Amino acid sequence: MQQLRDEGVEVRCGVDVGVDVSVEELRSEFDAVVLATGSREPRDLPVPGRDLEGVHFAMEYLYGRNRWVADGSYEAPITAAGKNVVVIGGGDTGADCVANADREGAKQIVQLEVLPEPPARRPDDRTPWPLWPQKFRLSYAMEEARALGTGEQDYLVSTTSFGGAGGRVSVLNAARANPENPFGPPVEGSDFEIKADLVLLAMGFLHPEQALLDQLDVERDKRGNVKASTYETSVDGVFAAGDARRGQSLIVWAINEGRQCARMVERYLGTLEPRELIHSGNVEPADTGPAGPPQGRASYGLSVE
Numbered sequence: 001m002q003q004l005r006d007e008g009v010e011v012r013c014g015v016d017v018g019v020d021v022s023v024e025e026l027r028s029e030f031d032a033v034v035l036a037t038g039s040r041e042p043r044d045l046p047v048p049g050r051d052l053e054g055v056h057f058a059m060e061y062l063y064g065r066n067r068w069v070a071d072g073s074y075e076a077p078i079t080a081a082g083k084n085v086v087v088i089g090g091g092d093t094g095a096d097c098v099a100n101a102d103r104e105g106a107k108q109i110v111q112l113e114v115l116p117e118p119p120a121r122r123p124d125d126r127t128p129w130p131l132w133p134q135k136f137r138l139s140y141a142m143e144e145a146r147a148l149g150t151g152e153q154d155y156l157v158s159t160t161s162f163g164g165a166g167g168r169v170s171v172l173n174a175a176r177a178n179p180e181n182p183f184g185p186p187v188e189g190s191d192f193e194i195k196a197d198l199v200l201l202a203m204g205f206l207h208p209e210q211a212l213l214d215q216l217d218v219e220r221d222k223r224g225n226v227k228a229s230t231y232e233t234s235v236d237g238v239f240a241a242g243d244a245r246r247g248q249s250l251i252v253w254a255i256n257e258g259r260q261c262a263r264m265v266e267r268y269l270g271t272l273e274p275r276e277l278i279h280s281g282n283v284e285p286a287d288t289g290p291a292g293p294p295q296g297r298a299s300y301g302l303s304v305e
Protein backbone atom coordinates (compact mmCIF):
# COMPACT_ATOMS: atom_id res chain seq x y z
CA MET A 1 0.00 0.00 0.00
CA GLN A 2 2.86 2.37 0.84
CA GLN A 3 4.37 1.80 -2.58
CA LEU A 4 1.07 2.75 -4.23
CA ARG A 5 0.69 5.84 -2.06
CA ASP A 6 4.28 6.91 -2.82
CA GLU A 7 3.46 6.66 -6.48
CA GLY A 8 0.57 9.07 -6.04
CA VAL A 9 -2.38 6.72 -5.67
CA GLU A 10 -5.03 7.99 -3.29
CA VAL A 11 -6.85 5.18 -1.49
CA ARG A 12 -10.34 5.92 -0.17
CA CYS A 13 -11.51 3.13 2.14
CA GLY A 14 -15.10 2.37 3.11
CA VAL A 15 -16.53 3.69 -0.16
CA ASP A 16 -19.11 1.46 -1.80
CA VAL A 17 -19.17 2.67 -5.38
CA GLY A 18 -22.71 2.76 -6.69
CA VAL A 19 -24.05 3.38 -3.16
CA ASP A 20 -21.82 6.00 -1.45
CA VAL A 21 -20.63 7.50 -4.74
CA SER A 22 -22.86 7.53 -7.77
CA VAL A 23 -21.68 6.32 -11.12
CA GLU A 24 -22.34 9.82 -12.50
CA GLU A 25 -20.08 11.46 -9.88
CA LEU A 26 -17.35 8.95 -10.60
CA ARG A 27 -17.50 9.46 -14.33
CA SER A 28 -17.48 13.24 -14.07
CA GLU A 29 -14.47 13.25 -11.72
CA PHE A 30 -12.33 10.70 -13.58
CA ASP A 31 -11.45 10.21 -17.25
CA ALA A 32 -11.08 6.45 -16.89
CA VAL A 33 -12.66 3.95 -14.53
CA VAL A 34 -11.33 0.40 -13.96
CA LEU A 35 -13.75 -2.19 -12.61
CA ALA A 36 -11.64 -4.46 -10.39
CA THR A 37 -14.44 -5.43 -8.04
CA GLY A 38 -13.70 -9.17 -7.99
CA SER A 39 -16.17 -12.01 -8.38
CA ARG A 40 -17.98 -12.22 -5.07
CA GLU A 41 -21.49 -13.48 -5.82
CA PRO A 42 -21.48 -16.88 -4.10
CA ARG A 43 -23.15 -20.04 -5.38
CA ASP A 44 -26.05 -20.92 -3.06
CA LEU A 45 -27.50 -24.27 -2.02
CA PRO A 46 -31.28 -23.88 -2.12
CA VAL A 47 -32.24 -27.07 -0.22
CA PRO A 48 -34.81 -27.31 2.62
CA GLY A 49 -33.45 -25.76 5.83
CA ARG A 50 -31.07 -23.36 4.02
CA ASP A 51 -32.51 -20.45 6.03
CA LEU A 52 -31.75 -22.04 9.43
CA GLU A 53 -29.48 -20.05 11.70
CA GLY A 54 -25.90 -21.36 11.48
CA VAL A 55 -25.89 -21.90 7.70
CA HIS A 56 -23.67 -19.23 6.13
CA PHE A 57 -21.80 -18.37 2.99
CA ALA A 58 -18.08 -18.98 3.52
CA MET A 59 -17.16 -15.32 3.06
CA GLU A 60 -19.55 -14.20 5.83
CA TYR A 61 -17.35 -16.28 8.14
CA LEU A 62 -13.95 -15.54 6.53
CA TYR A 63 -14.33 -11.73 6.45
CA GLY A 64 -14.91 -11.79 10.21
CA ARG A 65 -12.07 -14.21 10.89
CA ASN A 66 -9.58 -12.20 8.81
CA ARG A 67 -10.48 -9.05 10.72
CA TRP A 68 -10.01 -10.88 14.00
CA VAL A 69 -6.58 -12.16 12.89
CA ALA A 70 -5.57 -8.65 11.79
CA ASP A 71 -6.88 -7.00 14.96
CA GLY A 72 -7.61 -9.31 17.91
CA SER A 73 -10.07 -6.80 19.36
CA TYR A 74 -12.52 -7.35 16.50
CA GLU A 75 -15.35 -9.62 17.62
CA ALA A 76 -16.22 -11.89 14.70
CA PRO A 77 -19.99 -12.38 14.41
CA ILE A 78 -19.68 -16.07 13.43
CA THR A 79 -17.55 -18.48 15.41
CA ALA A 80 -16.62 -22.14 14.94
CA ALA A 81 -15.15 -22.58 18.43
CA GLY A 82 -16.41 -25.80 20.06
CA LYS A 83 -18.77 -26.55 17.15
CA ASN A 84 -19.35 -29.41 14.74
CA VAL A 85 -18.51 -27.65 11.48
CA VAL A 86 -19.39 -28.80 7.98
CA VAL A 87 -17.73 -27.06 5.03
CA ILE A 88 -19.44 -27.70 1.70
CA GLY A 89 -16.96 -27.31 -1.17
CA GLY A 90 -13.48 -28.72 -1.67
CA GLY A 91 -11.63 -25.71 -3.14
CA ASP A 92 -9.40 -22.91 -1.82
CA THR A 93 -12.26 -21.12 -0.08
CA GLY A 94 -13.31 -24.36 1.63
CA ALA A 95 -9.71 -24.94 2.72
CA ASP A 96 -9.55 -21.47 4.30
CA CYS A 97 -12.77 -22.24 6.20
CA VAL A 98 -11.31 -25.53 7.48
CA ALA A 99 -8.09 -23.82 8.60
CA ASN A 100 -9.86 -20.98 10.39
CA ALA A 101 -12.36 -23.29 12.09
CA ASP A 102 -9.53 -25.54 13.22
CA ARG A 103 -7.44 -22.68 14.58
CA GLU A 104 -10.51 -21.40 16.40
CA GLY A 105 -10.91 -24.73 18.20
CA ALA A 106 -13.80 -26.40 16.36
CA LYS A 107 -14.86 -29.74 17.85
CA GLN A 108 -14.99 -31.51 14.49
CA ILE A 109 -14.71 -30.36 10.86
CA VAL A 110 -16.05 -32.28 7.89
CA GLN A 111 -15.32 -30.98 4.39
CA LEU A 112 -17.65 -32.27 1.68
CA GLU A 113 -17.20 -32.34 -2.08
CA VAL A 114 -19.82 -33.41 -4.60
CA LEU A 115 -17.25 -34.49 -7.23
CA PRO A 116 -15.36 -37.81 -7.02
CA GLU A 117 -11.98 -37.94 -5.23
CA PRO A 118 -9.26 -37.16 -7.80
CA PRO A 119 -6.73 -39.93 -8.57
CA ALA A 120 -3.48 -40.07 -6.56
CA ARG A 121 -1.35 -39.68 -9.71
CA ARG A 122 -1.60 -37.54 -12.83
CA PRO A 123 -4.18 -39.11 -15.16
CA ASP A 124 -2.24 -38.85 -18.45
CA ASP A 125 -5.33 -39.48 -20.53
CA ARG A 126 -7.07 -36.43 -19.04
CA THR A 127 -4.26 -34.03 -18.17
CA PRO A 128 -1.06 -34.96 -20.04
CA TRP A 129 2.03 -32.76 -19.55
CA PRO A 130 2.21 -29.72 -19.77
CA LEU A 131 -1.36 -29.39 -18.47
CA TRP A 132 -1.84 -28.90 -14.73
CA PRO A 133 -2.32 -32.44 -13.35
CA GLN A 134 -5.80 -33.07 -11.98
CA LYS A 135 -4.72 -35.27 -9.10
CA PHE A 136 -5.48 -35.46 -5.40
CA ARG A 137 -3.77 -32.82 -3.27
CA LEU A 138 -4.19 -32.65 0.46
CA SER A 139 -4.84 -28.99 1.32
CA TYR A 140 -2.69 -27.24 3.92
CA ALA A 141 -5.84 -26.90 6.01
CA MET A 142 -6.84 -30.56 5.95
CA GLU A 143 -3.25 -31.60 6.64
CA GLU A 144 -3.36 -29.42 9.76
CA ALA A 145 -6.82 -30.67 10.79
CA ARG A 146 -5.87 -34.32 10.31
CA ALA A 147 -2.73 -33.87 12.37
CA LEU A 148 -4.91 -32.56 15.21
CA GLY A 149 -7.46 -35.33 14.67
CA THR A 150 -10.26 -32.80 14.11
CA GLY A 151 -10.85 -32.92 10.35
CA GLU A 152 -11.94 -35.27 7.64
CA GLN A 153 -13.06 -34.89 4.05
CA ASP A 154 -15.51 -36.86 1.98
CA TYR A 155 -16.21 -36.98 -1.75
CA LEU A 156 -19.32 -37.70 -3.83
CA VAL A 157 -21.59 -36.20 -1.20
CA SER A 158 -24.80 -34.48 -2.22
CA THR A 159 -26.44 -32.37 0.50
CA THR A 160 -30.20 -32.92 0.46
CA SER A 161 -31.36 -30.76 3.40
CA PHE A 162 -30.51 -29.16 6.75
CA GLY A 163 -32.41 -29.97 9.91
CA GLY A 164 -32.53 -28.42 13.36
CA ALA A 165 -34.55 -27.25 16.32
CA GLY A 166 -35.55 -23.77 17.44
CA GLY A 167 -34.55 -22.29 14.11
CA ARG A 168 -30.90 -23.43 14.45
CA VAL A 169 -29.14 -26.00 12.31
CA SER A 170 -28.00 -29.21 14.04
CA VAL A 171 -27.79 -31.76 11.24
CA LEU A 172 -26.90 -31.98 7.56
CA ASN A 173 -28.75 -34.64 5.58
CA ALA A 174 -26.89 -36.06 2.60
CA ALA A 175 -26.73 -38.91 0.12
CA ARG A 176 -24.04 -40.35 -2.14
CA ALA A 177 -23.72 -38.52 -5.44
CA ASN A 178 -23.70 -40.60 -8.59
CA PRO A 179 -20.08 -40.67 -9.92
CA GLU A 180 -21.38 -40.61 -13.51
CA ASN A 181 -23.54 -37.54 -12.85
CA PRO A 182 -22.59 -35.92 -9.51
CA PHE A 183 -24.98 -32.99 -9.95
CA GLY A 184 -27.92 -35.24 -10.85
CA PRO A 185 -30.15 -37.22 -8.47
CA PRO A 186 -28.14 -38.97 -5.70
CA VAL A 187 -27.90 -42.76 -5.34
CA GLU A 188 -31.18 -44.11 -3.96
CA GLY A 189 -31.07 -45.48 -0.40
CA SER A 190 -27.61 -44.01 0.33
CA ASP A 191 -28.86 -41.33 2.76
CA PHE A 192 -26.85 -40.44 5.85
CA GLU A 193 -26.52 -37.51 8.24
CA ILE A 194 -23.71 -35.45 9.77
CA LYS A 195 -23.83 -33.40 12.98
CA ALA A 196 -23.65 -29.71 12.08
CA ASP A 197 -23.78 -26.66 14.38
CA LEU A 198 -22.16 -24.47 11.73
CA VAL A 199 -22.40 -25.01 7.96
CA LEU A 200 -20.20 -22.99 5.61
CA LEU A 201 -21.11 -22.87 1.92
CA ALA A 202 -17.92 -22.70 -0.16
CA MET A 203 -19.17 -23.90 -3.52
CA GLY A 204 -17.59 -21.28 -5.72
CA PHE A 205 -18.56 -17.86 -7.00
CA LEU A 206 -20.84 -17.12 -9.92
CA HIS A 207 -19.73 -13.69 -11.14
CA PRO A 208 -19.18 -10.10 -9.94
CA GLU A 209 -21.98 -8.38 -8.04
CA GLN A 210 -24.24 -7.00 -10.72
CA ALA A 211 -25.66 -3.79 -9.18
CA LEU A 212 -22.72 -1.53 -10.09
CA LEU A 213 -22.40 -3.12 -13.54
CA ASP A 214 -26.11 -2.48 -14.12
CA GLN A 215 -25.69 1.17 -13.17
CA LEU A 216 -22.77 1.56 -15.58
CA ASP A 217 -24.66 -0.48 -18.15
CA VAL A 218 -21.56 -2.42 -19.23
CA GLU A 219 -22.03 -5.51 -21.37
CA ARG A 220 -21.59 -8.88 -19.64
CA ASP A 221 -20.48 -12.25 -21.05
CA LYS A 222 -22.76 -15.27 -20.73
CA ARG A 223 -21.38 -16.06 -17.26
CA GLY A 224 -22.21 -12.58 -15.96
CA ASN A 225 -18.59 -11.31 -15.95
CA VAL A 226 -17.75 -7.94 -17.47
CA LYS A 227 -17.17 -8.39 -21.19
CA ALA A 228 -13.85 -6.72 -21.93
CA SER A 229 -11.64 -8.86 -24.15
CA THR A 230 -9.02 -6.09 -24.44
CA TYR A 231 -9.84 -4.71 -20.95
CA GLU A 232 -12.07 -2.03 -22.52
CA THR A 233 -15.74 -2.53 -21.74
CA SER A 234 -18.66 -1.62 -23.97
CA VAL A 235 -18.78 1.82 -22.24
CA ASP A 236 -16.23 4.42 -23.33
CA GLY A 237 -13.61 5.11 -20.64
CA VAL A 238 -14.64 2.13 -18.49
CA PHE A 239 -12.22 -0.81 -18.21
CA ALA A 240 -12.25 -4.11 -16.33
CA ALA A 241 -9.56 -6.38 -14.91
CA GLY A 242 -9.13 -9.35 -12.60
CA ASP A 243 -11.92 -11.58 -11.35
CA ALA A 244 -14.59 -9.06 -12.42
CA ARG A 245 -13.50 -9.74 -16.01
CA ARG A 246 -12.41 -13.40 -15.95
CA GLY A 247 -14.46 -14.82 -13.08
CA GLN A 248 -13.11 -16.13 -9.75
CA SER A 249 -9.49 -17.03 -10.46
CA LEU A 250 -6.01 -16.66 -9.00
CA ILE A 251 -3.96 -13.82 -7.58
CA VAL A 252 -1.27 -14.18 -10.25
CA TRP A 253 -3.90 -13.58 -12.92
CA ALA A 254 -5.27 -10.55 -11.10
CA ILE A 255 -1.78 -9.03 -10.90
CA ASN A 256 -1.12 -9.69 -14.57
CA GLU A 257 -4.51 -8.33 -15.62
CA GLY A 258 -4.03 -5.20 -13.52
CA ARG A 259 -0.76 -4.44 -15.31
CA GLN A 260 -2.11 -5.11 -18.79
CA CYS A 261 -5.24 -3.10 -18.08
CA ALA A 262 -3.13 -0.18 -16.83
CA ARG A 263 -1.35 -0.13 -20.20
CA MET A 264 -4.68 0.03 -22.00
CA VAL A 265 -5.85 2.86 -19.75
CA GLU A 266 -2.63 4.76 -20.36
CA ARG A 267 -3.08 4.37 -24.11
CA TYR A 268 -6.69 5.55 -23.81
CA LEU A 269 -5.76 8.60 -21.72
CA GLY A 270 -3.18 9.53 -24.36
CA THR A 271 -6.01 9.93 -26.86
CA LEU A 272 -7.78 12.53 -24.67
CA GLU A 273 -7.17 16.25 -24.61
CA PRO A 274 -4.62 16.90 -21.81
CA ARG A 275 -6.29 18.61 -18.86
CA GLU A 276 -3.32 19.72 -16.79
CA LEU A 277 -0.08 18.23 -15.55
CA ILE A 278 -0.71 15.99 -12.56
CA HIS A 279 1.43 16.81 -9.51
CA SER A 280 1.12 13.92 -7.12
CA GLY A 281 3.27 11.42 -5.23
CA ASN A 282 6.73 11.11 -6.71
CA VAL A 283 5.72 12.28 -10.18
CA GLU A 284 7.54 15.58 -10.63
CA PRO A 285 7.48 17.91 -13.62
CA ALA A 286 11.16 17.10 -14.17
CA ASP A 287 10.21 13.47 -14.83
CA THR A 288 8.90 14.50 -18.21
CA GLY A 289 11.57 17.12 -19.03
CA PRO A 290 15.09 16.83 -20.45
CA ALA A 291 16.61 17.00 -16.95
CA GLY A 292 15.22 13.52 -16.23
CA PRO A 293 13.93 12.30 -12.89
CA PRO A 294 14.84 14.38 -9.86
CA GLN A 295 17.51 13.05 -7.50
CA GLY A 296 16.80 12.01 -3.91
CA ARG A 297 13.06 11.40 -4.30
CA ALA A 298 11.17 8.78 -2.33
CA SER A 299 10.62 5.61 -4.26
CA TYR A 300 8.62 2.55 -3.17
CA GLY A 301 8.68 3.78 0.40
CA LEU A 302 12.49 3.97 0.47
CA SER A 303 14.54 7.14 0.43
CA VAL A 304 16.96 7.17 -2.49
CA GLU A 305 20.01 9.37 -1.98
Ligand SMILES: Cc1cc2nc3c(=O)[nH]c(=O)nc-3n(C[C@H](O)[C@H](O)[C@H](O)COP(=O)(O)OP(=O)(O)OC[C@H]3O[C@@H](n4cnc5c(N)ncnc54)[C@H](O)[C@@H]3O)c2cc1C
Binds near residue numbers: 037248252
Ligand atom coordinates in the same frame (compact mmCIF):
# COMPACT_ATOMS: atom_id res chain seq x y z
C1 LIG B 1 -11.53 -17.46 0.27
C2 LIG B 1 -10.69 -17.33 -0.96
C3 LIG B 1 -9.47 -17.99 -1.02
C4 LIG B 1 -8.64 -17.83 -2.12
N1 LIG B 1 -7.43 -18.46 -2.14
C5 LIG B 1 -6.59 -18.24 -3.16
C6 LIG B 1 -5.29 -18.81 -3.16
O1 LIG B 1 -4.91 -19.55 -2.25
N2 LIG B 1 -4.46 -18.51 -4.22
C7 LIG B 1 -4.85 -17.68 -5.24
O2 LIG B 1 -4.06 -17.42 -6.15
N3 LIG B 1 -6.09 -17.15 -5.26
C8 LIG B 1 -6.96 -17.41 -4.26
N4 LIG B 1 -8.22 -16.85 -4.29
C9 LIG B 1 -8.61 -16.02 -5.44
C10 LIG B 1 -8.02 -14.61 -5.35
O3 LIG B 1 -8.28 -14.06 -4.06
C11 LIG B 1 -8.65 -13.74 -6.43
O4 LIG B 1 -8.46 -14.35 -7.71
C12 LIG B 1 -8.03 -12.34 -6.48
O5 LIG B 1 -8.07 -11.73 -5.20
C13 LIG B 1 -8.79 -11.45 -7.49
O6 LIG B 1 -8.32 -10.15 -7.39
P1 LIG B 1 -9.22 -8.91 -7.87
O7 LIG B 1 -8.40 -7.71 -7.59
O8 LIG B 1 -9.73 -9.14 -9.25
O9 LIG B 1 -10.50 -8.94 -6.92
P2 LIG B 1 -10.59 -8.96 -5.32
O10 LIG B 1 -9.31 -9.36 -4.68
O11 LIG B 1 -11.81 -9.76 -5.01
O12 LIG B 1 -10.82 -7.44 -4.96
C14 LIG B 1 -12.03 -6.77 -5.25
C15 LIG B 1 -12.15 -5.59 -4.31
O13 LIG B 1 -13.15 -4.71 -4.80
C16 LIG B 1 -13.94 -4.27 -3.69
N5 LIG B 1 -15.26 -3.89 -4.21
C17 LIG B 1 -16.21 -4.69 -4.79
N6 LIG B 1 -17.29 -3.97 -5.14
C18 LIG B 1 -17.03 -2.67 -4.81
C19 LIG B 1 -17.75 -1.45 -4.92
N7 LIG B 1 -18.99 -1.38 -5.46
N8 LIG B 1 -17.17 -0.30 -4.45
C20 LIG B 1 -15.93 -0.32 -3.91
N9 LIG B 1 -15.20 -1.45 -3.78
C21 LIG B 1 -15.73 -2.62 -4.22
C22 LIG B 1 -13.97 -5.47 -2.76
O14 LIG B 1 -14.28 -5.07 -1.45
C23 LIG B 1 -12.55 -6.00 -2.89
O15 LIG B 1 -11.68 -5.37 -1.97
C24 LIG B 1 -9.07 -17.02 -3.21
C25 LIG B 1 -10.31 -16.38 -3.16
C26 LIG B 1 -11.11 -16.53 -2.05
C27 LIG B 1 -12.45 -15.83 -2.01
